[in-house]
Amino acid sequence: MNYLIKYLLLLIPAFFYSKAFTQSKDLVEKENELIALNSKIDYKLRLALSKGYDSTSYNSVDHNVAVFEQAFTHLITSDPNTIDYPFNKLRDSSICVVTTAADGKMRVYNLNSWQLLTQIYQWKEKGKVYTKVTRNQKDSILLCREIYAIPVNGKRYYLPVTSTIIWPSHAMQSVAAWRINGNSLEPVTLFKNKSKKQDHIEVPFSFYNFAPKIKDSLLAFISYDNLQKKVYIPCVNEKGLFTQRYFIYEVKDGCLELTQTGPHP
Structure with a gap:
């Protein structure tokens, strides 16, 4: 009997390793299929451009883009x-930006090729994984740059930092505070200043920050210092240009409270 128990104990980890390897292999194949479909779209687009205006060729491109979006969305949600x-091939091909919180419990996928407007939130709690699919506005770019996982009074909150550009006039950085509650993401009024509490902060800025000779440019993103437990929100001047100063929010009394303005250390 003892030998049988020892044998079964050896089989159990081997079974789970085999299962994990199979799942990983399946995802590798799925990712390769998406890469191949992306290459097909690229080929058909170049073919359409070489023919000048040809509605049939462009319709074929649009069809394959829709197939790609549907296949990717189905993969993530199912x-x-x-x-x-990791989706390294999709990321290296600039097809999709994948942003993951440090604890691995929240992700955001941004499909940023072929003018796709799909953004997918994904999170897990108590062994289950949930998703939420959103679509951005037309003629816009919305990109999650970072997800900070911040503990406050023993609870963990997630702060996705997003850059938004809506052509031709609107540009903004923003940070939101969310809490995972089973199959839903709940906004939390975590940010506090002298006049109010809010669940997000927006920083509109000028496109002139893109000018090559502007010193304080798009490097000045919203950030979080994990050691000091501080969130830095960049200040802009009256022209919408980034400055060297930040609004500094600190973990204090169960929230992120605005305590000062100053430079980023």
Whole structure:
């Protein structure tokens, strides 16, 4: 009997390793299929451009872009193992930006090729994985740059930092505070200043920050110092240009409270 128990104990980890390897292999194949479809779209677009205006060729491109978006969305929303998969090929091909919180419990996918407007939120709690699919505005770019996981009074909150550009006139950085509650993401009024509490902060800025000779440019993003427990929100001047100063929010009394303005250390 003892030998049988020892044998079974050896089989159990081997079974789980085999299962994990199979799941990873499946996702590798799915990612390769998406890469191949992306290459097909690129080929058909170049073919359409070489023919001048040809509605049939452009319709074929549009069809394959829709197929790509549907396939990717279905993969993320139907397979919970995707939350732990790196998607390195999609990221290296600039097809999709994947942003993951340090604790691995929240992700944001931004499809940023072929003028796709899909953004997918993915999170896990108590062994289950959930998703939320959103679509951005037309003629816009919305990109999650970072997700900070911040503990406050023993609870963990997630702060996605997003850059938004809506052509031709609107540009903004923003940070929101969310809490995972089962199958939903709940906004939390975590930010506090002298006059109010709010669940997000927006920083509109000028496109002139893109000018090559502007010193304080788009490097000045909203950031979080994990050691000091401080969030830095960049200040802009009356022309919408970034300055060297920040609004500094600190973890204090169960919230992120605005305590001072000053330079980023």
